[in-house]
Amino acid sequence: MKPARKLFLGARLRRLRRDLKLKQVDMAGKLGISASYLNHLERNQRPVTATVLLRLAETFDINVRQFAAEGGELAGPDQLSEIFSDALFADLDIGRQDILDLSDHSPGIAEAIGRLYTTLTETARRQSPSDTSDPRSLITPETWVRDHIQAHRNHFPALEEAAETVGGALANRLTMIDTLCHRLRDAFGVNVEIASSTDLGGATQAYDRSRRTLFLNALLRPENRAFGLAYQLSLLEFDAILTRMVQEAAPSDEGVARLLHMSLANYAAGAILMPYGRFLESAERHGYALDPLCGEYNVNVEQVAHRLTTMGRTGAEGVPFFMLRVDPAGNVSKRYAGESFPFSHYGGTCPRWLLHLAFQTPGKTITQLIETPDGERYFTFCRTIERPIRPTLTDDHLLAIGVGCHVRHASRLAYAEGLDLAKGMATPVGPACAICPRLDCAYRATPPAGHQLAIDETRKTISPYPFLAD
Known part of the structure; x- marks a missing residue:
């Protein structure tokens, strides 16, 4: 059995303490630990134990699952993997364990790398930034705002x-x-x-x-x-x-x-x-089905889907959904998550996720059980939505949204009734092709970074880019 990973949450502890405007000695006193031990925790020289997590929850009224979730940092292991898959780093042979060590022990440096890479990619999109007096100005406004909202788990x-x-x-x-x-x-x-x-x-x-x-x-x-x-x-x-x-x-x-x-x-x-308390009660009553909620609150599908990602009130949490919105070309224009999900931060979506199939069946809700490379399962539902206005009859007016949650929450969803969520057939999906570790995917569009190709001219495989596993 694979041992559980130790939780090094130093950056999140520091951020919590600073948000509360507490000195280390004051926070340590409230938690019933020594200031030196808290200092070790904040410097990731000690893992955060279950006992400390429970004291944090009791003392500061935080959501333990969200606080300890791997996706809580702006540059967690998945985002770092995507960054280091860039051809710029192809000769460095940076392995998964190196990335985990960096994320666990030096989260501040990991976040700095994330900011630098985001700046690099955004600068490439902008031919002549008008103001470079503040390096953060090189990051596009939508990226900055998206990251700020996600840092708060889309709940205010x-x-x-x-x-x-x-x-x-x-x-x-x-x-x-x-x-x-x-x-x-x-x-x-x-x-x-x-x-x-x-x-x-x-x-x-x-x-x-x-x-x-x-x-x-x-x-x-x-x-x-x-x-x-x-x-x-x-x-x-x-x-x-x-x-x-x-x-x-x-x-x-x-x-x-x-x-x-x-x-x-x-x-x-x-x-x-959609006021929080009343909407949460309605969502639970309707099994989080979109159409009944639209009818009850006189809102549209996108408005309901977006609202579902915000239900993170401590002590009154809804299902922690994630949501994406794409156009027919695959451009992602919205990306929100109430709980961690391995989004691609710099690319599109996996072609095996049925998000784009929604364009072929307008107005129909498509459900799918998916499994990410780490073995985690998610239940998702996708459908088309219409833009607020359609200026002309020839304008493309459809977008598609994908909404989902971890399978452990799916029993609360009307869309999942009658499905075997634990053992049912799940579609294997991944992040962007460049960082997806799946060997035998016929949908792979690019070779995986950091892996040696295993091309044999006498043998063809289902994947156009066969490679050697780690």
């Missing part, structure tokens, strides 16, 4: 509490659009008008501060109008909270700050329309 308690108060005070869900309009008018003096797409220059919505008027695109569907109203309400209701959260995040420039502000307001809008 302050916004949840504020949005639940506002959302709970609103009237019947059937009249949500009218209710949101009244709230904007009565509390903030904001009127709402419908405008043509031409008048708005193609924008889905626009707020005119001088006229205190919110204009919504006439092409928006009702659920998208409601979300647009909730977004504007979030900007006004939670201005102080959003401003503080952005300042604390310390983004690299004004553009990143504005994108983060918008992303957090979008988060709050979803929380207003």
